[in-house]
Amino acid sequence: MLPDVLSVVARALGFVCALQAAGIALFLVLFEIETPEVRSGVRQLGWRFALAAVALVLVHYGLEPARMAGDLSGVWDSSLQKLAATSGTAVATAVRIAGLLLIILALHPRGRWGSGAGGSRGAGDSVPYSPRAEAWIGALLVATSFAATGHTAAAEHRWVLGGLLVVHLSVIEFWFGALLPLIFLTRRAPLAAAARALQRFSRLATLLVPLILVAGVGMAWLLIPSLQVFREPYGQLLLVKVAGFAALLVLASLNKWRLVPALEAGELGAALVLQRSAAGEYVLIVIVLAATAAMTSFFSPEA
Amino acid sequence: MRRTAFLAALSVLLTTSALAHTHLAKSNPADGSTLAKAPEQIALQFEHPVRVTEFTIQKGAEKSEKLLTSLPEAESDKISAAAPKLSAGAYVVNWRAVSSDGHVMSGKLRFTVSGGSAPAAATGKPGDPAAAH
Numbered sequence: 001m002l003p004d005v006l007s008v009v010a011r012a013l014g015f016v017c018a019l020q021a022a023g024i025a026l027f028l029v030l031f032e033i034e035t036p037e038v039r040s041g042v043r044q045l046g047w048r049f050a051l052a053a054v055a056l057v058l059v060h061y062g063l064e065p066a067r068m069a070g071d072l073s074g075v076w077d078s079s080l081q082k083l084a085a086t087s088g089t090a091v092a093t094a095v096r097i098a099g100l101l102l103i104i105l106a107l108h109p110r111g112r113w114g115s116g117a118g119g120s121r122g123a124g125d126s127v128p129y130s131p132r133a134e135a136w137i138g139a140l141l142v143a144t145s146f147a148a149t150g151h152t153a154a155a156e157h158r159w160v161l162g163g164l165l166v167v168h169l170s171v172i173e174f175w176f177g178a179l180l181p182l183i184f185l186t187r188r189a190p191l192a193a194a195a196r197a198l199q200r201f202s203r204l205a206t207l208l209v210p211l212i213l214v215a216g217v218g219m220a221w222l223l224i225p226s227l228q229v230f231r232e233p234y235g236q237l238l239l240v241k242v243a244g245f246a247a248l249l250v251l252a253s254l255n256k257w258r259l260v261p262a263l264e265a266g267e268l269g270a271a272l273v274l275q276r277s278a279a280g281e282y283v284l285i286v287i288v289l290a291a292t293a294a295m296t297s298f299f300s301p302e303a
Numbered sequence: 304m305r306r307t308a309f310l311a312a313l314s315v316l317l318t319t320s321a322l323a324h325t326h327l328a329k330s331n332p333a334d335g336s337t338l339a340k341a342p343e344q345i346a347l348q349f350e351h352p353v354r355v356t357e358f359t360i361q362k363g364a365e366k367s368e369k370l371l372t373s374l375p376e377a378e379s380d381k382i383s384a385a386a387p388k389l390s391a392g393a394y395v396v397n398w399r400a401v402s403s404d405g406h407v408m409s410g411k412l413r414f415t416v417s418g419g420s421a422p423a424a425a426t427g428k429p430g431d432p433a434a435a436h
Binding site for chain 2: 004064067068069070071074079080083084087088089090149150300
């Protein structure tokens with residue numbers, strides 16, 4: 001029991017940190033942050049999440065032999081370590097770590113996004129390293145790593161499922177990863193700059209977020225054998241995810257149609273309400289990710 | 304962008320493969336059964352070959368006991384062991400197995416012995432292909 005609990009906690013926290021780090025890297029690629037101090041702060045946040053994600057992914061992997069044995073002493077069992085090393089979990093871990101290392105490189109202080117506060121480069125300074133490719137590839141590898149193990153990797157239509165999962169997670173990275181930077185912007189940047197960034201994010205999110213649902217429904221269609229599954233823990237946790245997503249759409253719609261226009265119009269208190277709404281979205285996504293970690297660790301759609 | 308698309312395709316190819324995800328198909332004794340006398344053997348049969356990593360028996364809140372001194376390293380869709388001497392009471396067989404996709408599955412098999420115990424049994428050999436009922 002204890003190895004299972006520790007494993008799922010490490011897994012859930014690892015999901016949050018990895019998707020957050022990948023999302024911040026994508027945010028910095030997609031949206032120009034006009035204020036250097038805010039850009040540097042967001043970069044540092046992403047860097048810290050990426051480092052935390054690497055640690056948590058390694059802890060989760062290290063606990064696999066213990067999970068296999070049903071006891072923490074299994075960590076030292078060389079035959080179980082070997083079994084873990086030849087499993088899909090090992091492949092997923094390696095791909096995820098590779099993606100996170102690219103993100104750490106992309107968010108490095110010496111890169112373009114690491115330019116210091118108020119620092120404009122002099123004529124003799126070298127061109128800062130541009131980390132766009134590393135950010136894109138790193139974020140993509142993080143999303144793809146989840147297709148290496150579990151039900152999407154084992155099922156009959158694994159190629160389609162793998163593709164759907166990568167789309168699903170890439171958009172989640174984009175959405176989840178943007179929330180903290182947007183909160184940062186509304187707190188630290190001039191309101192006009194924050195409003196511009198929010199509008200740009202909102203336009204892109206309107207196009208991309210429906211793909212989360214489309215990909216999710218596609219995966220459910222292919223994986224779930226019958227409606228009986230909703231009487232089982234796997235199906236019930238899936239319903240928790242669906243409910244979380246529905247609540248997220250309500251908050252996101254409130255932000256788009258009411259709060260961002262209020263911020264643009266300079267309404268008093270709009271920034272604070274927007275921050276709270278974004279924080280609410282963040283908490284909901286964390287709950288959905290925790291439900292996913294539990295669902296995919298312990299249950300199966302075929303149960 | 305082309306490089307990104309190529310890497311995306313490559314990473315999906317590398318990370319998805321033909322793997323089997325499996326469940327417990329049958330057991331002996333059957334889960335939830337009440338037996339007049341203690342079973343001579345405890346056996347599990349899975350839908351697909353797995354590597355069993357835990358196979359223990361426990362009575363009530365007592366410490367669990369390993370059913371095999373060493374577990375098979377090869378995958379198999381069956382595992383069985385000679386049952387230890389079991390007195391009347393409720394028992395739980397705890398099992399864990401790793402399927403070929405690396406998924407760790409676990410389960411419990413519960414049964415009750417209402418009557419006397421079977422003769423004392425020797426420690427079972429790993430990988431006995433005895434059929435489950």
